[in-house]
């Protein structure tokens with residue numbers, strides 16, 4: 115077992131030792147068994163798109179196979195693989211969004227799902243020109259949901275939300291013919307075009323990847339965020355705690371893991387049910403302790419302050435504590451290994467989504483029609499399992515940190531309003547933010563997002579880059595597992611401003627925010643697009659003009675590739691701390707890290723050393739400032 119790269123997380127080593135004692139297999143055992151990863155896969159030069167293959171291209175130019183049986187070159191194979199990765203990422207986010215839109219479509223005054231934020235609904239209705247005259251709120255909700263559902267498969271036109279982008283950006287998309295029309299269409303077209311004997315032209319595959327990714331950033335993800343806010347409320351600033359130390363010795367612990375807030379919100383309600391609380395006490399527990407992980411954890415902590423047990427990497431560790439009565443999962447980023455791991459303890463592993471049935475799991479299908487009844491039944495199972503906990507196997511690390519989160523765009527603007535001069539300025543804009551950037555008090559902004567990846571030390575890249583940037587007066591916004599890394603490291607606190615440079619510290623003090631703002635889950639990266647675009651529009655510029663970057667220091671998922679691609683396509687440079695599987699094509703690498711800049715005004719940077727990455731980010735931000743003359 116090689117787990118030296120876990121060294122950064124002080125809780126991990128002891129738990130890994132415990133896993134070994136308990137006979138529990140973890141990702142570290144599997145990683146060791148994997149030995150070195152396949153060089154062809156690593157470089158993206160293997161293809162199994164038809165049964166003449168699989169084919170693999172020699173990594174050495176001029177030596178060995180240079181083409182697949184159909185004649186596809188390394189460039190084509192790498193670009194096709196990349197395009198399919200984007201399509202998979204886009205479909206995950208967008209399918210998640212589709213579900214939440216359906217939830218709004220079924221919302222009613224007396225149902226499980228209601229409209230919690232009618233103002234946001236009315237704003238969206240207006241933006242989409244849905245007639246609201248004389249209609250009651252639920253009728254409007256259903257009509258807006260129907261319009262949204264058409265965004266997945268409409269036969270004509272373009273995605274509605276691309277109109278939210280700055281005008282120069284919209285023009286770039288139009289000129290390049292990469293305006294997305296309908297989400298499912300873009301995904302299906304990529305699958306079609308990457309079939310054997312279709313597109314072999316590398317630039318075309320890149321354009322298709324961009325168009326498809328935009329259907330997520332400015333389509334699926336943006337709708338996911340908007341509709342989740344409408345149904346469950348827009349997040350506001352609140353405090354919580356993070357890390358495995360939030361698991362309680364004397365309570366029924368329930369881990370929420372996955373992504374879908376329509377399920378997790380119901381679990382939050384169920385856990386507050388007086389009858390179930392009494393049941394927990396009758397079974398000897400002090401109460402019910404809900405804790406979250408990955409993006410579902412982000413969703414419920416942003417709206418309810420539910421504590422964060424950890425990020426992607428810690429999903430196994432939460433079970434190894436021996437104190438988890440149930441792990442409730444929906445979709446995405448859930449290790450298939452978890453049900454087997456849960457068997458080493460008393461933990462009930464409950465899968466709930468027909469889209470993610472898992473071998474070895476207890477399956478209780480979640481159904482939106484009977485949402486609360488089903489989740490109550492599931493929470494009941496967890497409570498009744500408390501008595502089965504083997505106390506000799508319990509080891510809960512004591513580490514936990516305080517964190518402030520809930521920084522939606524609306525909440526950020528509310529905070530910015532504190533420094534608006536009521537005589538001379540207007541409220542409810544991002545002007546105070548753009549003013550401090552233009553004045554140089556803050557040098558720029560970075561959105562740090564994405565996963566964990568065992569190729570690098572757990573959370574180390576996230577934290578190193580975040581600390582370095584805030585020290586140099588670059589404000590950081592964060593989502594996903596990167597945000598949870600920041601929470602665990604205590605960087606989402608008001609006190610963390612002491613780690614910031616003078617300018618950023620001053621801004622934090624005046625505005626009353628931490629130097630790193632948790633903006634939510636992975637679909638909520640659309641909030642970052644919104645924020646950046648508001649600043650661009652306020653200055654009459656394009657996103658690519660701003661001293662702003664995206665960073666995914668420890669990314670691992672296909673979703674992350676889809677995100678990185680829409681961020682670059684939206685004009686924002688993106689730094690990747692893990693090199694994607696594209697290096698088998700020097701031409702495709704050149705497109706990603708060089709040529710894209712001529713097309714969309716932004717490009718990818720690959721840099722695995724977090725300290726060097728931070729340095730490059732700062733250089734790029736200063737370069738953008740110079741170009742602006744600020």
Ligand code: SF4
Nearest residue numbers: 161164167169182184
């Ligand atoms: S599509 Fe071409 S490169 Fe891919 S497996 Fe088939 S023959 Fe080989």
Ligand code: SF4
Nearest residue numbers: 426447564565594595
């Ligand atoms: S950041 Fe990555 S690992 Fe974490 S929930 Fe999102 S996609 Fe999954």
